[in-house]
Amino acid sequence: MTTIYERSVPGRRATALANLGRSEQEVLQAVPGELRRRTPPRLPEVSQPELVRHYTALSRLNYGVDTGFYPLGSCTMKYNPKLHEDLARLPGFAHLHPLLEEEEVQGALAVLWELGQYLKSLAGMPGVSLQPAAGAHGELTGLLLFKRYFEDRGEVRTKILLPDSAHGTNPASAAMIGFQVVSISSNARGTVDLEALQRALSPEVAGIMMTVPNTLGIFEQDILEITERVHKAGGLCYFDGANLNAYVGRARPGDMGADVFHFNLHKTFSTPHGGGGPGAGPVAVSQRLVPYLPVPEVVREGERFRLSWDKPKSIGQVHPFFGNFLVAVRALAYVLLLGDEGLREVSAGAVLAANYLKERLKGTYRLPYDRMCMHEFVLSGEGLAEGIRTMDIAKRLIDYGFHPPTVYFPLIVKEALMIEPTETEPKEVLDAFAEALIKIAQEAKESPHLLKEAPHGTPVRRLDEVRAVRQPVLRMPWEQAREDVKCG
Numbered sequence: 272m273t274t275i276y277e278r279s280v281p282g283r284r285a286t287a288l289a290n291l292g293r294s295e296q297e298v299l300q301a302v303p304g305e306l307r308r309r310t311p312p313r314l315p316e317v318s319q320p321e322l323v324r325h326y327t328a329l330s331r332l333n334y335g336v337d338t339g340f341y342p343l344g345s346c347t348m349k350y351n352p353k354l355h356e357d358l359a360r361l362p363g364f365a366h367l368h369p370l371l372e373e374e375e376v377q378g379a380l381a382v383l384w385e386l387g388q389y390l391k392s393l394a395g396m397p398g399v400s401l402q403p404a405a406g407a408h409g410e411l412t413g414l415l416l417f418k419r420y421f422e423d424r425g426e427v428r429t430k431i432l433l434p435d436s437a438h439g440t441n442p443a444s445a446a447m448i449g450f451q452v453v454s455i456s457s458n459a460r461g462t463v464d465l466e467a468l469q470r471a472l473s474p475e476v477a478g479i480m481m482t483v484p485n486t487l488g489i490f491e492q493d494i495l496e497i498t499e500r501v502h503k504a505g506g507l508c509y510f511d512g513a514n515l516n517a518y519v520g521r522a523r524p525g526d527m528g529a530d531v532f533h534f535n536l537h538k539t540f541s542t543p544h545g546g547g548g549p550g551a552g553p554v555a556v557s558q559r560l561v562p563y564l565p566v567p568e569v570v571r572e573g574e575r576f577r578l579s580w581d582k583p584k585s586i587g588q589v590h591p592f593f594g595n596f597l598v599a600v601r602a603l604a605y606v607l608l609l610g611d612e613g614l615r616e617v618s619a620g621a622v623l624a625a626n627y628l629k630e631r632l633k634g635t636y637r638l639p640y641d642r643m644c645m646h647e648f649v650l651s652g653e654g655l656a657e658g659i660r661t662m663d664i665a666k667r668l669i670d671y672g673f674h675p676p677t678v679y680f681p682l683i684v685k686e687a688l689m690i691e692p693t694e695t696e697p698k699e700v701l702d703a704f705a706e707a708l709i710k711i712a713q714e715a716k717e718s719p720h721l722l723k724e725a726p727h728g729t730p731v732r733r734l735d736e737v738r739a740v741r742q743p744v745l746r747m748p749w750e751q752a753r754e755d756v757k758c759g
C-alpha cells in the first residue's frame with residue numbers, strides 16, 4: 272500500500288477555500304511576524320478522491336470483531352450490539368455537560384443508579400461504585416478499600432497473596448498500592464494449591480487477589496475453602512471479574528466470599544474495546560467495605576436522584592464526575608435487553624463454545640490442563656514440530672483470515688495459546704477456526720517455512736516483536752515537527 276506522501280503531487284488540493292477577497296499574501300500579513308512559521312508544513316498534496324481512497328484503504332486493513340473472529344483470550348471480544356451505539360449517541364446522553372446541576376441530569380443519574388442496582392444484584396454484594404474507568408482501575412480502587420479498611424481498624428497488613436494463574440494487572444495493582452506481592456503456586460489441576468495458601472497466610476496478609484475463573488479458564492472448585500481460610504486469617508478477598516462472561520447470571524461472587532469484585536463493563540457488558548477506548552471497571556463490595564466506597568454516590572430519594580458526598584470514611588473520588596458514563600449507558604442497555612434469561616444464555620454460550628473448540632483441538636495441540644473449561648482455554652504450541660513456536664502459529668492464522676488468540680500468556684503455560692471464542696460466534700465460524708488451526712499443525716510438519724515466514728498477505732510481514740521496546744525511536748518525528756513549526 273502506498274503512503275499518502277507517495278500519492279502527493281505539488282499543487283493538488285482536497286478542499287477549496289471560500290474566496291475571502293484577499294490575496295494569500297494579505298492574509299499572511301495579518302498574522303504577527305513572530306507567530307508565522309519559517310517553513311511551510313510538509314503536508315501531502317492530494318485531491319479529495321485520493322484522500323478518501325487513502326483513508327478507506329487504511330480502514331480496510333483494520334481487523335475487528337465486525338470483520339471477523341477475534342478469539343483473544345482474556346479480552347472477551349464479543350460482538351457489540353449496534354443498538355448500544357444509538358443509545359449512547361442520544362443527544363440527552365452524549366451532549367451532557369458534567370458540570371450540570373443535579374436537577375438537570377436526573378435521567379443520567381437514574382441510569383447510573385439503575386445500573387448500580389443490577390450490578391449489585393449480579394454480584395450478590397451490597398455496595399457498588401461505578402467510578403473506576405477500567406478493570407485495572409477497579410483493582411486499584413479495590414485495594415485502596417482494603418488499605419483504608421485495615422487503617423481504620425488499626426491493623427498493619429502489608430502482603431497480598433496472588434495465585435500464579437492471576438492476570439498480570441493484579442500484581443501490578445497490588446505493587447502500586449505498596450503491598451508486597453506473595454505468589455501462590457498452582458497445583459497440577461491448574462487451581463490454587465491449598466497447602467501453599469495455608470503456608471502463606473499470616474497476620475501480615477491483607478488478602479488474596481484471584482482471577483475467577485483463573486487465566487487458564489478454570490474455576491477454583493475450592494473457592495469457598497479459599498475465601499473462608501483467608502477470612503479466618505483476618506484477610507479480605509479480591510475477585511478479578513474480567514472473566515464474568517463465564518458465569519454471569521448463574522453464580523454470584525458475593526456468595527463465594529468476595530469482598531471486592533470488579534466488572535469490566537467493556538468486556539462482559541459489550542462496549543467495543545481493544546483500541547484503547549473508554550471502558551469501565553465498577554467495583555462491588557461486601558458489607559464491611561461499604562463505608563469506604565468512593566464518593567460521590569448516586570442515591571435515590573423517592574423519584575429523585577442526587578449525588579451524596581456523605582461518607583466520612585470514603586477513600587475519596589477515583590474518577591472525575593460520573594466515570595465513563597456512556598459505557599454505563601451501553602451496559603444498562605445490554606442488561607435490560609437480555610434480562611435474566613438472556614444473561615444466563617450468555618454464560619452458557621460462552622462456556623459451550625470454549626469447550627467445543629477445546630475438544631476439537633486437543634488431539635492436535637497439547638492441552639496442559641485437560642478438564643472442563645469455563646469461557647476460555649489454554650493450548651500449548653510446544654512440541655508441534657521441530658523449530659515451530661507459538662508465534663509462528665499465530666502469524667500463520669492471519670493468512671487464514673483470523674485474528675490470532677492471546678499468545679505467551681498465562682506465563683505458567685509454555686508457548687501458550689489462550690483462546691476465548693465468546694458466545695456470539697456461530698458454530699460454522701468455530702469450525703472454520705478449528706480447521707485452520709488443524710491445517711496449520713499439518714503445515715508445521717510438512718512445510719514449516721509457511722509458518723516461519725508468515726504472515727504472507729499483510730502489508731508488513733513479520734515484525735520484530737521487541738525492537739520497538741529495546742530501541743524506541745521517540746524523539747525524531749517530534750523534534751522534526753517542532754523544528755517545522757519554529758516561528759519568527
Ligand SMILES: *Cc1c(COP(=O)(O)O)cnc(C)c1O
Pocket residue numbers: 345346405406407408438440441482511513514535550552
Ligand atoms: C482485561 C483484564 C484485566 C484488566 O482490565 P482492563 O479493563 O483492561 O484494565 C484484568 N484482569 C483480567 C483477567 C482481564 O482479562
